Amino acid sequence: MPRFFVRVVAVLTVVLMTAWGPARAASPVPDIDTGAVAAAMDKPDWVIVDTRLNSAFNGWKLDRVSRGGHIPGAVDFSANWLRVDEKGLEKNLEKILAAKGILPEKHVVLYDANGRDARAVAAFLSAKGYSRLYLYDIHAWANTPGRSLVQYPNYHRVVPAAVVKAVIDGQPAETFDPGRPVKIVEASWGAEKTSYAKGHIPGAFHINTDRMEPPTTQDPVMWMLADDKTLAAFALAFGFTRDDTVIVTSEEPLAAYRVATVLRYIGVNDVRVLNGGTLAWTLAGFDLETRRHDPVPVTDFGGPIPGNPDVIDTIDEVKAGLKAKERFTLVDNRTWREYIGEVSGYSYHKKKGRIPGAVYGYAGRDSAYGMEHYRNPDKTMRNAREFLALWAGQGIDTATRLSFMCGSGWRAAEVYYYADVIGLKEIAVFSDGWIGWSNTPGNPVEMGTPDRVNAYKIQD
Amino acid sequence: MPDVNTFALGRLKIKRYKAIKTLHCLITGVELLMIPALAGLEFLSGYRAGIMHHLYYQKVIYLGGIYNPRYFWVHLGLVLACSAIVLVAGRRRAARSVAGSQYPGPVVYALVCVMLAGIYLIPWFSRLNIYAHMIICLECCLVLELIRALSGLFLPGSFLSGHSGDLPEDAQHARTTPSP
Numbered sequence: 001m002p003r004f005f006v007r008v009v010a011v012l013t014v015v016l017m018t019a020w021g022p023a024r025a026a027s028p029v030p031d032i033d034t035g036a037v038a039a040a041m042d043k044p045d046w047v048i049v050d051t052r053l054n055s056a057f058n059g060w061k062l063d064r065v066s067r068g069g070h071i072p073g074a075v076d077f078s079a080n081w082l083r084v085d086e087k088g089l090e091k092n093l094e095k096i097l098a099a100k101g102i103l104p105e106k107h108v109v110l111y112d113a114n115g116r117d118a119r120a121v122a123a124f125l126s127a128k129g130y131s132r133l134y135l136y137d138i139h140a141w142a143n144t145p146g147r148s149l150v151q152y153p154n155y156h157r158v159v160p161a162a163v164v165k166a167v168i169d170g171q172p173a174e175t176f177d178p179g180r181p182v183k184i185v186e187a188s189w190g191a192e193k194t195s196y197a198k199g200h201i202p203g204a205f206h207i208n209t210d211r212m213e214p215p216t217t218q219d220p221v222m223w224m225l226a227d228d229k230t231l232a233a234f235a236l237a238f239g240f241t242r243d244d245t246v247i248v249t250s251e252e253p254l255a256a257y258r259v260a261t262v263l264r265y266i267g268v269n270d271v272r273v274l275n276g277g278t279l280a281w282t283l284a285g286f287d288l289e290t291r292r293h294d295p296v297p298v299t300d301f302g303g304p305i306p307g308n309p310d311v312i313d314t315i316d317e318v319k320a321g322l323k324a325k326e327r328f329t330l331v332d333n334r335t336w337r338e339y340i341g342e343v344s345g346y347s348y349h350k351k352k353g354r355i356p357g358a359v360y361g362y363a364g365r366d367s368a369y370g371m372e373h374y375r376n377p378d379k380t381m382r383n384a385r386e387f388l389a390l391w392a393g394q395g396i397d398t399a400t401r402l403s404f405m406c407g408s409g410w411r412a413a414e415v416y417y418y419a420d421v422i423g424l425k426e427i428a429v430f431s432d433g434w435i436g437w438s439n440t441p442g443n444p445v446e447m448g449t450p451d452r453v454n455a456y457k458i459q460d
Numbered sequence: 461m462p463d464v465n466t467f468a469l470g471r472l473k474i475k476r477y478k479a480i481k482t483l484h485c486l487i488t489g490v491e492l493l494m495i496p497a498l499a500g501l502e503f504l505s506g507y508r509a510g511i512m513h514h515l516y517y518q519k520v521i522y523l524g525g526i527y528n529p530r531y532f533w534v535h536l537g538l539v540l541a542c543s544a545i546v547l548v549a550g551r552r553r554a555a556r557s558v559a560g561s562q563y564p565g566p567v568v569y570a571l572v573c574v575m576l577a578g579i580y581l582i583p584w585f586s587r588l589n590i591y592a593h594m595i596i597c598l599e600c601c602l603v604l605e606l607i608r609a610l611s612g613l614f615l616p617g618s619f620l621s622g623h624s625g626d627l628p629e630d631a632q633h634a635r636t637t638p639s640p
Contacts, residue, residue: 189509219524221517347510348517 029110029122032134034144037109041073046107047100048074051117052138054380055163055275058421059155061174062162063113067142068174069149071111075100079117080283081377082124092377094128099386104130111136153423158275158381161284164247168202180245183295185238187250187259192292195251199288201274201281205295207238209255212262213408220439221348223408225262225312225431232305235266238295242267242302249274249281253379254369254410261413261429267307273417276380283378311416313403313428315440321403322357329396330430331361333406333415338368338434341447345407351438353445360450361404362390363411371414384422398424405430480611487604494597498590505589515589522592535599539573542606549609565612569605572598 032040040046050057050070057076061068070076077100081093102108108130110118118135125133141147156175166173167182176182184204188195196206212234213223226234240246246268250256256273263271274280282288306312313321321328332354338345339360341353345368364370373390374382391398402419404412409431419427437443505512527535550566576598579585585594 190512191506194507215513215516217520219520221513221520223513347514 029119029126029133029135032109032136034136034140034147036134037071037111037136037141038147040107040109041071043107045105046109047102048109048111049100049102049121050074050076050138051079051110051112051121052114053080053160054078054376054378055155055158055160056113057383058158058275058381059151060160060163062160065113065139065142067149067151068155069151071138071141072148072150074111074150075102076376076383077102077121078376078378078380079112079120080380082120083283084279084377086377089377093124096377097125097128104128105132107132107134109134109136111138111141113138152384152421154421157272157417157421159247159272160275161280161286164201164249164274164281165284165286167247176245182245182247183239185246185248185259187248187255188252189255195278197290197292199278199290201249201278202287202289203293204249204289205238205293207259209258211237212259222435222439224436225409228306231262231266232301235263235268235301235305236299237297239298240266240268240301241298242269242307244268245270245272247272247274249277251278252369253277253375254371254414257414257417258410261311261409261416264308265306265311267301267303267305269307276378279379311428313430315430315432315437315443317428318355318403318405318430318437321401322355325357325400327400329400329402330355330358331391331396331402331404331412331415332358332434333361333363333404333411334434335364335366335368335370336360337366338407340449341445346435349407349435349438351445353438353447354434355405355437356444356446358405359396360394361396361415362387362394363406363415368407368411371411374415374418381418381421384418387418388422401426401428403428403430405433408433408435476614480614483611484608487608491601491604494601498594498597501593502588502590512589515593519589519592522596527592527595539576539599539602542602543569543573546606546609549613553609553612565605565609569602569609572601572605576602 037048040048048071053060053062054076056062056065056068057070057074057078059068077097081089081096086092097103102125108125110121110125110133112118115137122133122135142149163173163176164184167176168184172178184201185207186196186200186204187207187209189209191208192206196204200206210223212231213225214230216222216224225231240263246260246263248256248260248263248271250259253273253276256277260271260273276283278288318330322330332339334345334354335343337343338352339354339358344350344352362373364372374387376382388398396402402424404415404419404427406412409429412429412431412433416427416429438445501511501515505515546566546569553565576595579591579594579598585591588594
C-alpha cells in the first residue's frame with residue numbers, strides 16, 4: 001500500500017509538472033489572478049508593471065492578446081530594456097525603477113502576454129533584492145468583460161517591429177489595410193554609407209535628410225526645411241503619393257520622426273514610424289538587409305503640396321500665437337542649457353538663448369541630439385503619463401495649441417509624433433526653431449532662467 | 461691644437477646646427493601630419509553629422525571671409541612675396557653652403573604652390589568638406605617652408621651665420637652619418 005501511494009504521488013507530480021510547463025515549475029515567483037490585480041490597483045503599496053514591448057503598452061495587440069493597451073494605472077518596465085547594449089544601463093534602469101515607483105518595499109505585479117517578459121523582469125528585480133513579486137498573464141484581463149485597457153488613440157502611428165515584419169511578409173497586420181502597398185523608408189543624415197549600407201529593414205529605400213533640408217550656401221549656415229517647390233520635387237523623386245502608407249525607420253529615431261513629419265506636411269496621409277528604430281528590429285530577432293533598393297519616381301503626387309500645412313508653424317504663426325498665450329504654447333524641446341542660453345547646442349550656430357515666451361519642454365539631458373526625457377532605454381516612446389507630468393510641471397496646458405520647437409525641427413518632430421500618438425489634436429512643429437528664429441534679424445531673444453521656472457522643479 | 465675660443469665656437473656651431481635641423485624635422489613632421497589629419501576629417505565627415513556640419517560651417521565662413529574671391533589678389537601677392545623670399549634665401553644658401561650640401565626647400569615650396577593652385581583651380585576639390593581647411597593647411601605649409609628657408613640661412617656655412625666655412629668635424633660627422 002505505501003508503495004502504491006508513492007507511485008501515485010510520483011505520477012501526479014509528473015503530470016502537474018508537464019501541465020504547468022518547465023518555466024512555471026521552476027519559477028519561485030507566484031502567479032496572481034485577475035481579481036487580485038484589480039484589487040491591487042487601489043492599494044498604494046502595490047504597483048502594477050507592464051513588462052511587454054512598449055508598443056503593446058501603447059495599444060498594439062501583440063502576442064495574440066484579444067485587446068490592446070495596458071491595465072489602467074500600470075507603469076511600464078519592458079523586458080526589452082534589459083537587453084539593450086548600452087554603457088551605464090544598469091544605473092539607468094535603477095533610476096527608472098525609482099522614478100516609476102517600482103520599489104523593493106512594494107508588492108510588484110509583473111504582467112506580460114508571452115510568459116517570458118515578466119519572468120525576465122522578475123529575475124532582474126529579484127537580483128536587486130525585490131521579494132514581493134507576482135506574475136500575471138494579461139490574456140486573462142483582456143478576456144474578462146468589463147476590465148478596461150488604456151490604449152492611446154493614435155497608437156498605430158508608431159509601429160512595433162513585429163508588425164513591420166508582418167507587413168513586409170505580406171501577412172495581415174493590425175491597422176494596415178490588406179492589399180494596400182506600404183513603402184518602407186530608412187532616413188538618415190548623409191549618404192547611404194552612414195547607416196543604410198551597413199544594414200536596413202528589408203525592402204527599405206534610403207532618404208538623405210539633406211534632400212529635404214539642404215544646407216544654406218552662405219552665412220548663416222542652416223539646415224532648414226526646403227521650400228514647398230523643392231519638397232514637391234523631393235516627393236515625386238522618391239515616389240510618394242498622397243494615398244501612400246509609409247513606414248519610416250532609422251538607426252537614430254530622430255531622423256525617422258523628422259522625415260515622417262515632413263511627409264505628413266507634404267500631404268502623405270498615412271505616415272508611421274518604426275518604434276525604436278533599427279534597434280527594435282534587431283532586438284526582435286529580425287535580420288537586416290544590405291541589398292540596395294531604389295525608390296520609383298512618380299509624376300503625380302495626387303494632391304496639393306503641402307497637403308497638411310497645419311503640421312508646421314512658420315515664424316509668423318509663432319509670433320501671432322505668442323500674442324495669444326491663452327490659446328497657444330511654444331514648447332521648447334531643447335536641453336536646459338540651451339534653453340537658458342548657456343550653449344547654442346550646435347557647432348555651426350553661435351547664437352544662444354530662447355524665444356521670449358517659450359516654455360521649457362524637455363528633450364535630452366546634455367546633447368542637442370538627445371531625447372532621454374521622451375524615450376525608453378530601447379529608444380521607444382516613453383510612457384505618456386510621464387512626459388505629460390513633465391509638461392504639467394512646467395505649466396504646459398495641453399488644452400492650448402502646442403507648437404513644438406528645438407534647434408531646427410528634429411527633436412520637436414519626435415515630440416510632435418508622441419503628442420499625436422496620445423491623441424492631442426492642436427499640435428504643430430515650429431520647424432525653423434531656435435536657429436531660424438535667431439538668424440532672423442530683429443527677432444527678440446531671452447537668456448537666463450525665467451522667473452516662472454522658480455515655481456517649478458526641473459526634473460532630471 | 462685648437463685654442464679655447466675655437467673650441468667654444470665649434471660647440472656653438474654644433475648646437476645651432478642641431479637646433480635648426482630639429483626645427484626642419486619638426487616642420488616636415490607637421491606638414492606630413494596635415495595629410496592624414498585632413499584625409500581623416502574628410503572621411504569622418506561622410507559618416508558623422510556633427511563633423512560634417514562643423515566643417516561645412518567653417519568652409520562657408522572661410523570662403524565668405526578670408527578666402528572670399530575679392531581677397532584673391534591679396535593671397536596671391538602674399539604667396540608671391542613668400543616665393544621671392546624663399547627663392548632668394550635658397551640661392552644664398554646654395555651659393556654659400558658647403559660642398560655636397562643639399563637644400564630641398566625651394567622644391568618643396570614649389571610643390572606646395574602647385575598643390576595650392578591645383579586645389580584652387582580644380583572644381584572637384586571645392587566640393588570637399590575640408591576644402592577651406594586644405595587651403596589653410598597649404599598656406600601654413602608655405603609659411604613653414606618660409607621659416608625653413610630663413611632658418612637655413614643661420615646654418616653654419618650660410619651667409620647669416622656670421623662664420624663662413626666648413627662645419628666642425630663632429631657636425632660634419634653628424635650630417636654624413638646615417639641614422640641607425
